[in-house]
Amino acid sequence: MRVLVTGGAGFIGSHVVEQLLARGDEVVVLDSLAAHVHPVRPELPDGIVLVAADVRDADAWRACGPVDAVCHQAARVGLGVDFGDVTDYVGDNDVGTATGLSVLHEQGFAGRIVLASSMVVYGEGQYRCPAHGPTRPGPRVVADLEAGRFEPPCPGCGQALIPEVVTEAAPVDPRNVYAATKLHQEHLCGAFAREHEGTTVTSLRYHNVYGPRMPKNTPYAGVASIFRSSLERGVPPQVFEDGGQRRDFVHVRDVAAANVAALTAAPPVPGAVNVASGDPHTVADMAVALAEAMDGPSPQIVGSYRLGDVRHITASPARMQSELGVVATVGFTEGMIEFATAPLRM
Numbered sequence: 001m002r003v004l005v006t007g008g009a010g011f012i013g014s015h016v017v018e019q020l021l022a023r024g025d026e027v028v029v030l031d032s033l034a035a036h037v038h039p040v041r042p043e044l045p046d047g048i049v050l051v052a053a054d055v056r057d058a059d060a061w062r063a064c065g066p067v068d069a070v071c072h073q074a075a076r077v078g079l080g081v082d083f084g085d086v087t088d089y090v091g092d093n094d095v096g097t098a099t100g101l102s103v104l105h106e107q108g109f110a111g112r113i114v115l116a117s118s119m120v121v122y123g124e125g126q127y128r129c130p131a132h133g134p135t136r137p138g139p140r141v142v143a144d145l146e147a148g149r150f151e152p153p154c155p156g157c158g159q160a161l162i163p164e165v166v167t168e169a170a171p172v173d174p175r176n177v178y179a180a181t182k183l184h185q186e187h188l189c190g191a192f193a194r195e196h197e198g199t200t201v202t203s204l205r206y207h208n209v210y211g212p213r214m215p216k217n218t219p220y221a222g223v224a225s226i227f228r229s230s231l232e233r234g235v236p237p238q239v240f241e242d243g244g245q246r247r248d249f250v251h252v253r254d255v256a257a258a259n260v261a262a263l264t265a266a267p268p269v270p271g272a273v274n275v276a277s278g279d280p281h282t283v284a285d286m287a288v289a290l291a292e293a294m295d296g297p298s299p300q301i302v303g304s305y306r307l308g309d310v311r312h313i314t315a316s317p318a319r320m321q322s323e324l325g326v327v328a329t330v331g332f333t334e335g336m337i338e339f340a341t342a343p344l345r346m
Helices: 011-023 058-063 083-106 142-146 177-195 223-232 252-264 283-293 318-323 332-339
Strands: 002-006 026-030 049-051 069-072 112-118 126-129 133-135 162-164 200-206 208-210 249-251 271-275
Touching (some): 002 011, 011 069, 011 252, 058 083, 069 083, 112 177, 177 200, 208 252, 252 271, 271 318
Parallel strands (some): 002 026, 002 069, 026 049, 069 112, 112 200, 208 249
Antiparallel strands (some): 126 133, 126 162
């Protein structure tokens, strides 16, 4: 199978490429190798075809030649610096995806597309009110956050809500620019599939991915990388809010395995699939586990917040397990111990 992996030099993409090469597949990597993502040029494995160009460039997609499947990882990730990043996010994520789909259309593509989506499309996770049952909390209010009231209340009665896991059937509610672009990517790919017989799109909604080659010291780095950088400097990790935010930390090798399964599963698995470990932890749990693994200073709860963040978001991995046949293999403690010394992307 000849597979195009966009962003194949990046964090998750490079692990997908490794696993595809190990299967004996032919891999084409489309990656801009942009300096803001790769200050140091990454080492790329032998045996790939590299097209070093921007996903917003139609000729770059054409240079990749005909392929049997597309694994679309290239994206601008995280919350970025502030809303001023909006055009960069829309350009890299929405325009880049639209450009690729237009080229696939002109090539008569009729294969699988696996899209790197994100749990951020759900906004806040699933909640239950003791009085009203399943409930969707409203947008976070600055006055509540400033006062240290981080748990979302029931919009009907004001009681504290009980967080639950989300399934793929949960309503989407993107609450920041990055989330909006990821959902738009899903919609664009879905529209392509509906108009191209033989095409299946699997949108993998990643939860908090960590592991070797995670980006380091950028505005787009994940929280695990930020905490590790602090610990390497001998500085206590600064944990926002009260540290009670619940997340599902899933190892990058398990995420890559889900991508390969989505490219190869028989029958194909269309639609959204949560990619998660099924073993949620708080952000404070993660900071403590990493500090212990690195024998560093204890984390500090600082009470700061980012308005675009959500309080709790954890998922059911049932569809990933039953239809893709992928079960997370790297446990939380084991993964944090490995991550403490794993090579990061500079």
